[in-house]
Amino acid sequence: xxxxxxxxxxxxxxxxxxxxxxxxxxxxxxxxxxxxxxxxxxxxxxxxxxxxxxxxxxxxxxxxxxxxxxxxxxxxxxxxxxxxxxxxxxxxxxxxxxxxxxxxxxxxxxxxxxx
Amino acid sequence: xxxxxxxxxxxxxxxxxxxxxxxxxxxxxxxxxxxxxxxxxxxxxxxxxxxxxxxxxxxxxxxxxxxxxxxxxxxxxxxxxxxxxxxxxxxxxxxxxxxxxxxxxxxxxxxxxx
Numbered sequence: 001x002x003x004x005x006x007x008x009x010x011x012x013x014x015x016x017x018x019x020x021x022x023x024x025x026x027x028x029x030x031x032x033x034x035x036x037x038x039x040x041x042x043x044x045x046x047x048x049x050x051x052x053x054x055x056x057x058x059x060x061x062x063x064x065x066x067x068x069x070x071x072x073x074x075x076x077x078x079x080x081x082x083x084x085x086x087x088x089x090x091x092x093x094x095x096x097x098x099x100x101x102x103x104x105x106x107x108x109x110x111x112x113x114x115x
Numbered sequence: 116x117x118x119x120x121x122x123x124x125x126x127x128x129x130x131x132x133x134x135x136x137x138x139x140x141x142x143x144x145x146x147x148x149x150x151x152x153x154x155x156x157x158x159x160x161x162x163x164x165x166x167x168x169x170x171x172x173x174x175x176x177x178x179x180x181x182x183x184x185x186x187x188x189x190x191x192x193x194x195x196x197x198x199x200x201x202x203x204x205x206x207x208x209x210x211x212x213x214x215x216x217x218x219x220x221x222x223x224x225x226x227x228x229x
Binding site for chain 2: 032034042044049051094095102104105108
């Protein structure tokens with residue numbers, strides 16, 4: 001079955017330290033992968049995507065993600081975490097269907113950056 | 116802001132009421148979506164519209180009725196809801212339904228069913 005997983009419900013990191021939010025996927029065909037962030041009482045906001053090309057993708061607010069085909073992973077990273085990065089992070093992947101190509105979201109990872 | 120607006124932001128309704136949620140996108144997109152976000156649950160896709168045609172109805176109960184009069188507007192009509200329908204309802208749009216393009220989300224409507 002095609003799916004996307006975020007193995008950690010919660011990630012805590014100290015301000016100024018590097019952060020990683022993990023995502024793994026299982027899809028047919030070439031994966032199209034996305035990261036979104038959700039701040040409290042807001043909708044999801046697009047951060048970055050991988051369609052093709054360089055395995056390291058740079059996005060908004062200093063975030064980047066590394067596509068690893070052999071490990072079927074697309075981990076989100078940032079070299080130096082800010083308290084304002086505290087939010088809910090969602091990984092998403094395109095799933096091929098007959099009528100249209102659906103995007104499915106992972107369960108989300110709550111990131112807390114501790115001052 | 117993302118270019119997608121939703122009204123109302125908060126709604127409290129009884130189980131016998133009828134209400135509607137409204138979504139409008141100002142991005143010129145051709146695809147629009149309704150999602151349900153409940154606490155401790157993954158984001159649930161409810162409906163997908165492509166150029167005003169519904170392409171996905173993800174086993175949603177008939178007490179939820181979507182309407183897409185044009186590519187900029189999307190409604191979710193609600194009637195005889197249950198308390199378990201209390202959630203954040205998110206609208207989103209994208210350039211098309213190909214999955215190649217990111218989705219832009221509205222701020223959501225926080226629905227409470229009493």
